[in-house]
Amino acid sequence: MNTLAEENYLKAIYHLTENDGNASTNQIASSLNTKASSVTDMLKKLADKALINYTPYQGVNLTPSGEKIALGIIRKHRLWEYFLVEKLNFKWDQVHDLAEEMEHISSEELIDRLDQFMGYPTHDPHGDPIPDCNGRFNTHELKPISAVTINQCGVISGVRNHSSSFLQYLDKQQLTIGCKIMITDIIEYDHSVVVQTGNKEVQISREVANNLLIAL
Amino acid sequence: MNTLAEENYLKAIYHLTENDGNASTNQIASSLNTKASSVTDMLKKLADKALINYTPYQGVNLTPSGEKIALGIIRKHRLWEYFLVEKLNFKWDQVHDLAEEMEHISSEELIDRLDQFMGYPTHDPHGDPIPDCNGRFNTHELKPISAVTINQCGVISGVRNHSSSFLQYLDKQQLTIGCKIMITDIIEYDHSVVVQTGNKEVQISREVANNLLIAL
DNA sequence: TAAAAAATTTAGACTAATCTAAAAAAATAA
DNA sequence: TTATTTTTTTAGATTAGTCTAAATTTTTTA
Numbered sequence: 001m002n003t004l005a006e007e008n009y010l011k012a013i014y015h016l017t018e019n020d021g022n023a024s025t026n027q028i029a030s031s032l033n034t035k036a037s038s039v040t041d042m043l044k045k046l047a048d049k050a051l052i053n054y055t056p057y058q059g060v061n062l063t064p065s066g067e068k069i070a071l072g073i074i075r076k077h078r079l080w081e082y083f084l085v086e087k088l089n090f091k092w093d094q095v096h097d098l099a100e101e102m103e104h105i106s107s108e109e110l111i112d113r114l115d116q117f118m119g120y121p122t123h124d125p126h127g128d129p130i131p132d133c134n135g136r137f138n139t140h141e142l143k144p145i146s147a148v149t150i151n152q153c154g155v156i157s158g159v160r161n162h163s164s165s166f167l168q169y170l171d172k173q174q175l176t177i178g179c180k181i182m183i184t185d186i187i188e189y190d191h192s193v194v195v196q197t198g199n200k201e202v203q204i205s206r207e208v209a210n211n212l213l214i215a216l
Numbered sequence: 217m218n219t220l221a222e223e224n225y226l227k228a229i230y231h232l233t234e235n236d237g238n239a240s241t242n243q244i245a246s247s248l249n250t251k252a253s254s255v256t257d258m259l260k261k262l263a264d265k266a267l268i269n270y271t272p273y274q275g276v277n278l279t280p281s282g283e284k285i286a287l288g289i290i291r292k293h294r295l296w297e298y299f300l301v302e303k304l305n306f307k308w309d310q311v312h313d314l315a316e317e318m319e320h321i322s323s324e325e326l327i328d329r330l331d332q333f334m335g336y337p338t339h340d341p342h343g344d345p346i347p348d349c350n351g352r353f354n355t356h357e358l359k360p361i362s363a364v365t366i367n368q369c370g371v372i373s374g375v376r377n378h379s380s381s382f383l384q385y386l387d388k389q390q391l392t393i394g395c396k397i398m399i400t401d402i403i404e405y406d407h408s409v410v411v412q413t414g415n416k417e418v419q420i421s422r423e424v425a426n427n428l429l430i431a432l
Numbered sequence: 433t434a435a436a437a438a439a440t441t442t443a444g445a446c447t448a449a450t451c452t453a454a455a456a457a458a459a460t461a462a
Numbered sequence: 463t464t465a466t467t468t469t470t471t472t473a474g475a476t477t478a479g480t481c482t483a484a485a486t487t488t489t490t491t492a
Binding site for chain 1: 279303304305306312314317318321322325326329330
Binding site: 219254402 | 482
């Protein structure tokens with residue numbers, strides 16, 4: 001098995017390389033709140049274990065076995081988040097740090113039984129897809145609201161930022177997962193977006209629009 | 217917060233001093249599968265934190281704040297065991313090691329919500345009492361079967377050994393928590409005990425009788 | 433109660449993960 | 463294309479928890 005620190009590095013590298021190609025030492029350091037020199041040390045260790053491809057100064061990406069481990073951790077994280085919200089009635093802005101701890105419980109059988117217990121959910125409370133026990137999940141195309149044109153409709157389906165302050169703001173504006181919305185105006189001056197949700201209209205900043213994802 | 221190692225030491229000391237007075241360095245070492253010298257180091261650290269009373273060469277016991285932490289961990293352990301058996305359909309012989317890992321998840325709120333979700337159970341799957349959120353629990357008097365006289369009746373209510381081999385043996389003999397039994401004979405030669413359970417009679421060794429607890 | 437045995441502590445070393453400071457490599461800019 | 467800046471790595475130290483071996487204290491036994 002891998003240590004807690006190793007698991008956190010693999011998960012960070014997974015997320016940093018989800019779209020692009022390689023993760024840099026500094027990117028990893030900042031996403032784990034650690035120093036670049038610590039990252040270098042760990043990269044050597046993970047490379048020795050054949051979990052990452054590492055060329056000094058060139059950044060890293062996951063090998064198939066590293067990716068498998070990362071997906072296992074992400075699966076656990078998202079299933080625990082679902083459990084916390086659906087069974088224990090936590091709010092979606094309260095579960096991230098808890099799941100961060102629970103994702104390191106090692107048993108595969110436990111997580112598979114938890115999955116079954118909850119009826120094999122496909123998405124966590126923030127709209128992120130939950131990998132199945134083989135690490136597979138559907139990546140439906142989501143767009144940030146900032147990338148959508150006027151008069152388009154869609155369903156809020158994900159967030160790019162999981163901080164509780166952002167999620168609490170969305171709650172207050174009633175912009176939560178599953179809401180049908182329409183983009184009614186885009187302010188030229190500061191790129192704010194005016195959104196029709198249910199019976200009311202709200203105006204959200206470019207920053208918010210960038211971090212709120214919809215399915216068209 | 218305390219480290220994982222500290223929590224394990226506090227829990228071990230709690231169990232070793234549950235009945236008697238002080239836990240010795242060697243007792244702690246053997247219950248944690250570590251060396252006496254490692255234990256001495258940790259005892260100093262726990263004493264510095266005022267979690268144990270430690271006089272060199274004299275063994276240790278918990279201070280009130282150490283006991284509070286130990287009871288918190290035991291509460292978590294037993295609630296997770298209950299969850300694993302009642303909600304995820306694990307067998308009672310499969311949950312100990314899993315709960316050993318889960319008991320270190322730190323959130324109080326999580327465990328209190330889990331407690332509520334399950335309806336505030338009072339005993340775990342092995343019959344051990346679950347401390348409430350203030351660390352209180354009832355200690356009903358249980359006796360090992362080896363301490364009971366012929367013709368006495370009782371209900372199997374606990375075990376002193378949590379190993380899966382012992383629990384699997386009890387399953388096979390249909391000697392599980394809640395079973396009504398009667399002691400029908402005690403073999404003088406080797407202190408085996410003959411027990412009436414349901415419609416059949418089984419003979420159990422002194423060793424087993426020592427580790428199986430009943431309420432009279 | 434002195435000698436032997438057992439239990440405990442001390443001394444010194446090791447590993448994993450981290451850090452700061454300095455050196456080296458790569459990227460950027462003049 | 464040389465100098466400057468940024469990024470990354472190396473060197474050496476630190477902390478928590480552990481270990482082995484030696485020293486010390488306590489307990490047991492004769």
